[in-house]
Amino acid sequence: MTRPRKDVKFQHAARSAPNGRARRLSQSISELSENDGQPASPTKNGAPPVAPPEQPPASDYDKKKANFITRTIWSLVMIMGFFWVLGAGHMYIIIIVTAVQVISFKEVIAIANVPSKARSLRFTKSLNWYFLGTAMYFLYGESIIYYFKHILLVDRILLPLATHHRFISFMLYIIGFIFFVFSLQKGHYKFQFTQFAWTHMALFLIVGQAHFVINNIFEGFIWLILPVSMVITNDIFAYLCGITFGRTPLIQISPKKTWEGFLGAWFFTILWGIGLTHFLAQYKYFICPVNDLGANIYTGLECRPNPVFIARNYSLPMIPAGLPISRTLNIMPVQFHVFILATFASLVAPFGGFFASGLKRTFKIKDFGDSIPGHGGMTDRMDCQFIMGSIAFFYYSSFIAVYHTTVGGVIESAVTGLTPEEQMEVVKILAKNLVNQDIISPKILEYLSAQLHRR
Template sequence: VVNKDVEMPPSLRQRASRGNVSPNETRSTNGGNSSPRANGGSPRTRIGGSGGSGGKLLVDAPSKWKSLVTRASSAFAMIAGFATMLAAGHVPTILLIFIIQGLMVRELFALAVEVRKEKDVPWFRLQQWYFYGTAVFFTYGRFLKHKWVESSIVKDPERLGAFGLFMFAHHSFISYIGWMVGLVLFVLSLRSRGLYLYQFGQFAWTHMIIVTILMQSSCFVANVLEGMIWFVFPVSIVFFNDAAAYMCGFFFGRTPLIKISPKKTWEGFIGGLIVTLIVAPFAAAWMQKYEWLICPVDDKSPLRLFGGASGCDVDPLFVAKEVTVGSIVGGFESALGWMVPHGWVATVARALFGLETVRVSWFQVHAVVFASFASIIAPFGGFFASGFKRAFKIKDFSDTIPGHGGITDRMDCQMVMALFSHLYITNFIRQPGLMTVGQLLLKIEFLTNENLLRLYKAVGKMIVT
């Protein structure tokens, strides 16, 4: 029961006598059930008011400059670490993804744990990490099977041995058996009725986290193996858009964008979009010059512990050439259908800029698509995370990164971009369904002598014809 006649604290009473107490403070002191919000209770990025013309922009607040310095320092540290792992090669980069993924899972596992009940459930945290380990074995084993193992078989069929061949040939079945063992252990751990709901809730929560985080972060690993550039560019463009939107909102933000994330403004959102679209094709042109970025991991460029892939044939995708504006935008117009009249974009480009042809690579065109998604759709991953945190009444998932919160706070938009970039690559850039020499040899290893002879005769006939 709130006592509405409670005496005002001395500090506020002195300020009230001078007329300096804000309505938010008096409401809170007088027993209101809402605490004063930042920015004067308004979702606008203004200080000291309800968002009217008398308020100040974030750039005018000294505390915000301190926050900007903290965020910038952390950002530079993250960029330095990211660049170091990239320079070390594919395997260290995959290891970095694996570490970040594990830290995200750890933060989310801890979010829904009730310590009091967990003490009554033996080995429950161990079960969570067992299921996670099984999922990691299944997911990353597939990548090793399709890249490292197959390229190894091409060079030295005896390198893996009988046990290694068996493990990778029956990898999916072994993964399923591992998960079933975990399920049996979970059922045996069920205790009193008072904990059934909690245990099954944690079981569902564990699998939801594993599927959500592991599926999307593993797409980044797939992109790394397609060529480092397919990982570096999507990650960098999301990071750049986030920084550009923050700076535009910091200096010009006035109009709130979405209630669930009060600090986001339309000025920051649109400014970040424009700046990102301008920078994307130039960044793509710079990145495509480096062989270690564009070479995929395949039979010609096998996966190595340190160092990037090299010695590959340059994909025409990364070669700049003269193309007509109509050929570039034709595919996008077809995809949009009736929303954009055929030839409209090319006509506007000719009328406004006098452009008939431009010298670009197709990777630069794809870079604009990535930039558009990173600027328009990927931020909704952050908005989703904001709503999720509000549901749990927390500000950040953790305080691992000064000025940014936890690892999950920093990776929310990246998770959305990971899945999109992987699906975009497999649907519009790479040809699906083709089998590499390594994949074929891995299957040949398990043929009987009779079937090997039949295959030998069939291949001989194909060569002759």
């Protein structure tokens, strides 16, 4: 075999060893062959590797199909989870609403947090979460005190927190306000005040409206289920009717919305509301205000039903006499309210979505986040729900709620408006009334009288 000439160098041995001598050919090849996945590494027979064929990019149809499957799966998961939590009790639903509220607030605030990081502003994120906690403390406290004052006002530890709740909440806010002023940095004043306003807008639109949803839960599950399901039904049928009959654009900010889709969704939302209300009104678990946070679908709730859930006979004057048609209609008054709520769900609630669409267009983002696979962010799904929850609360408070004396109201008046001696006198009178009805023993009345004379 012919030997190579001494002055010929192989390209693999171009690098010099630490001692200055050229590396051997075998060493260079082994080093280059360590990573077979590298395109430049030779194969065993010295031939260059064959690159794997490139996968063709997914078509728009494939992307939409995959997104539709993911969206459907997660929709079913959320629906089944909602029904499970609904049966578990009011406390679990409140926890879910609180989690939705916090996630939505985080998504909205995150839009404005990016510029603050670029400016290296301190405490901006911490202040956002502090104001969220303060707002939640105030609003949740207001609800708990209103619905459970008969428990809070007779507890030695909780009584000061209940009676001074608003002052405590105000002082917590003032502390955050002062801390914000101290955090102002020269050259960033305009930006920081914009952030301050952005945070308060998020608190108003998300936390404030979620507070009314919580109140709807306390007033009865039906006032949560009905608005939520109406918005979902309206959204589904607006899409179906829009792609089937849609021709006339509804609003410029959402060019896919049509008048045909709007009217069709309104009609089917009314039908859904009437049918759902007829079903839910048969069970006190859904129509009774909450008086026990430990109740669930198995234990149930007991209450005197609101008169709107008791069917009445209504005359139909437009039907002439002599026709084989009944001139009376037996229906629950709540069904008339369902018509109004369905109109709100079709006409007003979508503007929450329009507002969110305008906000996303302003910041040039597709979704608020990716909290729910296939759906985008939590805010993308709750933009209409929050405003509909607020509408349902104010409508219920104005036209449906029955205001009467409650145990909590009597106790509040007695604790805050009477002296201890007057409270003892009230207890004695109530005890005497119970003795006369043979409900309690006369010895209890004698003991109370003795205690009153000692004071």
